[in-house]
Amino acid sequence: MCGRVSISDQTSIAKGLHLKLANDLIRPANINLPPIMELPVFTDDKPSELQYLRWSLIPFWAKEKPKFSTFNARIENLSESGSWKHLLGKKHCVIITDGFYEWKKLDEKVKKKQAYLIRMKDMRFTLMAGLWDTWVDHKTGELIHSCTIITRTANEDMKELHDRMPCLLTIQNANIWVNKELPLPDRMLALEPLLPNQLEMCTVQKVGDEEEYRELF
Template sequence: MCGRVAVPERDLLLEAYNLKPTGREWVKDINVPPTGGVPVIANDSPGELDFMSWSLLPWYTKADPATGKPIHNISTFNARYDKLFESKLWKPLLGKNHCVVITDGYYEWEELDEWADEKKKKKKKQPHFIRAKNQDFTLLAGLYSPWINKVTGEVIKTCAVITHDAVEAWGKIHDRMPAFLTDEGSSIWLNKELSLEERLKVIQPKPEDFLESFKIDQVGNREEFEHVVFK
């Protein structure tokens, strides 16, 4: 599961991947939750850097007539790989609406053997920041879909990150992990000229040494983040 990510500065990504900006601007954010904005490259515009809402709104989502807000009560920020081919939500996007979500890394919480609250049977959790070891950025395979608000006429670009069962070495932290991409794999994942079979090969689980992790005390503490992660 991927439930918090760190987002790099826009100018760094524009320069690193030689992209044109589209959508709104943003600033570096070390603690982005689902429904927050994340930088994305979509396969319909692979030369552009977009900014999408991280929680996919299905096309059939209705808007509240009074507020104009989407009526959406299911979790769609992650898309399980094993459900992609059977889900009415994900299957129509395969081969058509692929994207790469660009991050500095993501967070997971490891459940410890110590009690945080024994009466409530609540265990202590150790936060970890996890990132790709030998890449400037941690690239996550995703699916995207624009949603049209029929009340306001607004078009909202939304996306989800694909997840797998965690490889053995990382399963002690969490039982699921994102589908990671290399720079080369990203080009394949975004290439609509290739078969879906070829594109799916590049989002299979990576070797255990693809990642590195850092124990942190508090998610969102910028001073600690800069000291521990980018020391």
């Protein structure tokens, strides 16, 4: 699963990925961002524009905000779940992060844990495949654009920390994932598992410690 990420400020993201930046867009960096907050993304609807979507997807057909977890979507269930299947081939997005956090259990009672920041090697940003949707709050008329991060079984690098991980993307695969001109089977191939040694994992003593975090970069 993926429940905490780190993100850069909007100017750094837009410049680093050559994305259009709205004039009124003000989003600071956040080194410990949880679900419900807004994630930076580019989508198949606007692949050249930096957008921010609520992290926890609300399906368009929902009568209210889901009471169950929707910040992650298992790749194994995408074509079956009512929350995700209507989005496949239609509403894909790429989440832009500096990395994500996982905790390694250090004892059987899980009283001691070591936090790790995990990111892609040799890439300025760690990109994750996602799905997005737009929901109308019928009580207020508010439009809410939201997203979920797709997860898969952990690869060899991640297994010692967790049995799941986000579907991480190279720049090439990120562009494939949001390319509406391609058929869905071709886009799904972009979610292929990472090869070994494509990740780097840095220990951190306290998630959210700005000074320690910046020393990692």
